Amino acid sequence: MVKEKLDLINTAAQDTLSSLLPVLDDFDRAKKNAEAGDSKEHFSEGIALVYQKLYSVLRQKGLEEIDANGQAFDPELHEAFTEIPAPSDELKGKIVDTIEKGYKLNDRIIRHPKVVVGK
Numbered sequence: 001m002v003k004e005k006l007d008l009i010n011t012a013a014q015d016t017l018s019s020l021l022p023v024l025d026d027f028d029r030a031k032k033n034a035e036a037g038d039s040k041e042h043f044s045e046g047i048a049l050v051y052q053k054l055y056s057v058l059r060q061k062g063l064e065e066i067d068a069n070g071q072a073f074d075p076e077l078h079e080a081f082t083e084i085p086a087p088s089d090e091l092k093g094k095i096v097d098t099i100e101k102g103y104k105l106n107d108r109i110i111r112h113p114k115v116v117v118g119k
Contacts, residue, residue, distance in 0.1 A: 027051050066102035068095045068113040079112040086118030
């Protein structure tokens with residue numbers, strides 16, 4: 001019973017944090033687009049500060065990004081979006097690209113990363 005209460009406390013904010021993940025995705029896309037060399041978009045210093053503060057607050061609440069690129073594909077941890085021919089032999093059966101980031105909340109997966117696997 002105590003373990004159940006601790007689990008409930010640790011994941012109490014899961015719904016709220018899960019609903020914020022699309023906002024994080026939009027921030028990441030905007031930042032990546034602005035940092036591209038040929039982009040006319042600008043990621044202002046103020047927006048960058050808001051971006052960093054949001055990530056910092058969510059990390060303090062237990063949200064952790066799942067790093068998938070270059071890892072061996074594991075169907076328990078990753079969701080395969082598609083397979084492509086591996087660019088090199090060492091990338092066969094490994095994750096070549098991440099389409100959508102995955103996240104953990106206090107070591108519990110709340111969204112699996114959507115990945116491209118080399119075959």
